[in-house]
Amino acid sequence: MPGLEDLYREIILDHYRNPRNRGELETPPAISVDGHNPLCGDEITLYVLVEDGVVSEIKTNGQGCSISQSSASMMTQAIRGRTLAEAEALIHHFKHMMSIEDHHHDEPGEAPALGDLEALQGVVKFPVRIKCAVLAWNTLSQALESA
Amino acid sequence: MFDLARIRNDFPHLQRSLEGSPVVYLDSANTSQKPTAVIEAMKHFTEHSYAPINRSAYRMAAAATDAYENARTLIANFINAGSPDEVVFTKNATESLNLFAQGWSRQRLQQGDVVVLTHMEHHANIVPWQMMAAERGIEIRWIPLTDDGQLDLSDLDNIIDGASVVSFTAMSNVLGTMNPVREIVDRSHAAGATVMVDACQSVPHAVTDVQAMGADLIAFSGHKMLGPSGIGVLWGRPDILDQLPPLMGGGNMIDDVRLDTFSCAPVPAKFEAGTPPIIEAIGLGAAVEYLSSIGMAEIRQHEMELTQYALDTLTERFGSDIVIHGPRNIEERGGVLSFAFRDLHPHDVSQILDEKNVCVRAGHHCAKPLMRIIEAHATVRASLYLYNDTNDVDILADALTSADDIFGL
Ligand SMILES: Cc1ncc(COP(=O)(O)O)c(C=O)c1O
Numbered sequence: 045m046p047g048l049e050d051l052y053r054e055i056i057l058d059h060y061r062n063p064r065n066r067g068e069l070e071t072p073p074a075i076s077v078d079g080h081n082p083l084c085g086d087e088i089t090l091y092v093l094v095e096d097g098v099v100s101e102i103k104t105n106g107q108g109c110s111i112s113q114s115s116a117s118m119m120t121q122a123i124r125g126r127t128l129a130e131a132e133a134l135i136h137h138f139k140h141m142m143s144i145e146d147h148h149h150d151e152p153g154e155a156p157a158l159g160d161l162e163a164l165q166g167v168v169k170f171p172v173r174i175k176c177a178v179l180a181w182n183t184l185s186q187a188l189e190s191a
Numbered sequence: 192m193f194d195l196a197r198i199r200n201d202f203p204h205l206q207r208s209l210e211g212s213p214v215v216y217l218d219s220a221n222t223s224q225k226p227t228a229v230i231e232a233m234k235h236f237t238e239h240s241y242a243p244i245n246r247s248a249y250r251m252a253a254a255a256t257d258a259y260e261n262a263r264t265l266i267a268n269f270i271n272a273g274s275p276d277e278v279v280f281t282k283n284a285t286e287s288l289n290l291f292a293q294g295w296s297r298q299r300l301q302q303g304d305v306v307v308l309t310h311m312e313h314h315a316n317i318v319p320w321q322m323m324a325a326e327r328g329i330e331i332r333w334i335p336l337t338d339d340g341q342l343d344l345s346d347l348d349n350i351i352d353g354a355s356v357v358s359f360t361a362m363s364n365v366l367g368t369m370n371p372v373r374e375i376v377d378r379s380h381a382a383g384a385t386v387m388v389d390a391c392q393s394v395p396h397a398v399t400d401v402q403a404m405g406a407d408l409i410a411f412s413g414h415k416m417l418g419p420s421g422i423g424v425l426w427g428r429p430d431i432l433d434q435l436p437p438l439m440g441g442g443n444m445i446d447d448v449r450l451d452t453f454s455c456a457p458v459p460a461k462f463e464a465g466t467p468p469i470i471e472a473i474g475l476g477a478a479v480e481y482l483s484s485i486g487m488a489e490i491r492q493h494e495m496e497l498t499q500y501a502l503d504t505l506t507e508r509f510g511s512d513i514v515i516h517g518p519r520n521i522e523e524r525g526g527v528l529s530f531a532f533r534d535l536h537p538h539d540v541s542q543i544l545d546e547k548n549v550c551v552r553a554g555h556h557c558a559k560p561l562m563r564i565i566e567a568h569a570t571v572r573a574s575l576y577l578y579n580d581t582n583d584v585d586i587l588a589d590a591l592t593s594a595d596d597i598f599g600l
Pocket of ligand 1: 220221283284285286313315316360362363364389391392412557
């Protein structure tokens, strides 16, 4: 079994303890989407404000384990200020890292930098936790579809 | 005689070690491990006696039918049913609960009729009634909880007034609470209701006597009581089962079929459409024989002592860092310990415990309404059974301590 230090990296615990971009946005103009993981009861509400094709504001609310919460926190940092196309590319890139999606969505040479999110790589070794890590991202996909 | 060392030896899966250390299985409220007696009974039947039941005339088929019916008799005796015909084989407790909720609602209940449930039900005793509420316009009322996780019966007479059905759990799979079944059954009957008891968590852990319970129907699952997955039981009073329509039509459940009509076989065949889980029935028969050979009163006694030990150990070692849900009084609870540990999320606690081969459940335990009421999104649940010992509890406590190393608390 892989060691827990692969899972609980310091940066993950930091985002868990001090989540970034937590809170709500006024809807409208922002939209909100709820996501939940029926297996463990993790819940997230995502608020996204899209202006001129750019995600200008993003906030999360909800509760869950260290992996789902830190993933959501890092995601908001990575997504804020991105165009819709960039956001889509990031989603696919992250899901690919979680080994639940092929890479073919990415345009060649356009693999976006994941930054802090790279720390979540260890999650792949703990398959039951992959759902936790992608909860926020699936919710974001839904939000962008309705944006 | 309750010989714990011998009992532990009877469970091959508990003898295994994972990466050099023993497996500590504390998830029996979810599903139980199987003793050699059950595994061997199923293997032996499959190798020596397997044949269709109720259909063919050769000797082997007749013998297989006898074995299947013998399993029914063993289970009837185990719960002190009046007759084996009162025992209906289903897939699990969920099917048993649906069989009653759907059949009874469609047959007997109209717009505005009242069904009473409790705030501590498993989804299996909530969702089927919500489906019927949507379909038939039934009203659902709820028996609430007290602060220490018991049913609050102070307003019971008002809640059940005029109710057609009262359906409640004998023991909570989250809080461990053992409910005063007989009292609720009697008061519900006095109010004119038909009473279903979800006995899924009680039958595996304590003496079950359906005649002493007084309910009209009970539901339970084989896999939680040392039997295989894929088989469960609906027990019902004969007059109730006669009035209850089948949920599925097909082979085995008919008396006669014509192009324009059919008539049902008598109970219990009426509810057992299609080829049933034959090997699983043999396994469940072996499971209740095994449980009886140890004694359900002895098992309950062991679990009470172990639960007390677990409550004491966890509170002594972790004080206010651990919050254990449910009643304190060991007489009023089973060996299900749902808890919050520090401010750690249950999923993370379970991950840390898994590192030490400690198997617990983390989540909402298929009781989301209850979780909302006790204001816990999720809990860690360690559940005990006859094969657990104080060493298992000690390893759990040690493993919880290692959360410090990771979360640096
Ligand atoms: C109280 C209670 N009722 C019903 C069920 C459903 O059992 P099954 O999943 O075997 O149908 C369970 C199982 O967790 C339970 O604990």
